[in-house]
Amino acid sequence: MYGFEIERPTSVADAVAALGADEAQALGGGQTLIPTLKQRLAMPSKLVALSGIAELRYVRREGDVLKIGGGTTHGTVAREAAGNFPGLAALAAKIGDPAVRNRGTIGGSLANNDPSACYPAAALACGATIVTNSREIAADDYFQGMFTTALEEGEIVTEVRxxxxxxxxxxxFEQPASRFALVGVFVAKYADGVRVAVTGASNDGVFRWSAAEEALSGSFSADAVAGLAAPDGSDMISDLHGSGAYRAHLVGVMTKRAVVAAG
Amino acid sequence: MTEVTMTVNGKSVSRAVRGNELLVEFLREQLRLTGTHVGCDTSQCGACNVHVNGEVVKACTMFAAEAQGAEVTTIEGMANADGSLSTIQQAFQDHHGLQCGFCTPGMVMSAAALLKDNPKPSEAEVRHHLQGNICRCTGYHNIVKAIMAASGQDVGAIAAE
Structure with missing residues (x-):
């Protein structure tokens, strides 16, 4: 690692102020950023650790919305969302491994927007709102490609609704060594329709599979998806774990399984 | 340098740390608690697992400065007050839950975290919980057996492989 200073503010306001420094970077749970720093792929002058900010850690229901503080760990979501939103709790319970889940945070995952991460699929499929220290961003506007989001420099994810x-x-479908998604599909059924978001597959990061959304909004069953052509695999991620065509095939398979699991 | 104060194995310690000083470097190099091992240094293997405020974390993927005010427990803090092995440690010995022993501190810390939340886990739950702990002797079978035994369950049915 290159050398840098570390600050650990205890409020969002102090963190935002600290992030105003030149080349300062926010540190969520660090489960991606710290390995990145070890590889010298990032050279911040200062890290602003968000782990000391108690006001960013909560899971609470307000009406039909589940609000999760940006600094809430995957392990906490797995435990505390189970009653109100079991599908999201189950997603959180399968990220990484127990030690990773005790550090990694939902805000960090969404800010990083790894193309194979799990949370972006949930946020996009649910049409979640990403709340920052300065504004609210709809999930449809938030994800802007691999490792790219609508966040500005120094903006912190404070809540996800x-x-x-x-x-x-x-x-x-796990890549067994990393437990990231080779392909992951989140299916969410609402009164006004079904949304389907796919992670792990596309070079552009998480995306909505509109053909499946249309079919499932008509009939919420695995059969409704069975007749669909797989999405185009020609621009999907191709690596030693699977070709683009293989990932495209998995999108259909995992969507069917998600519909069955949703019941 | 930043001054940090934390409680490690029940004792309060204060030291100056570099911004990029990992918790595992702090434990091993400043406190000389070398029971916590560095296997991969890339968050894969779990040999550096310790407890921070009661939760198992990888000490190679957390900065020492982030442990300000925390309660940290390492493998050195796991034995009973009289120095005898804890139930989990004794079970690892009784069931030959280690070969070279390098991964063992992390395995014991993971096992302790599991049994705190789930005192009678199934074999599948134990194996799922150990996903982030790698044993390159591939001695998982007896590790699982030791954890099942430490939870007070009959391990006679778990056949040797």
């Missing part, structure tokens, strides 16, 4: 679906499930 999930409209609670009638039915939902996430199914992940």
């Amino acid at each position: 999930f409209p609670i679906p009638e039915k939902a499930a996430y199914t992940k």
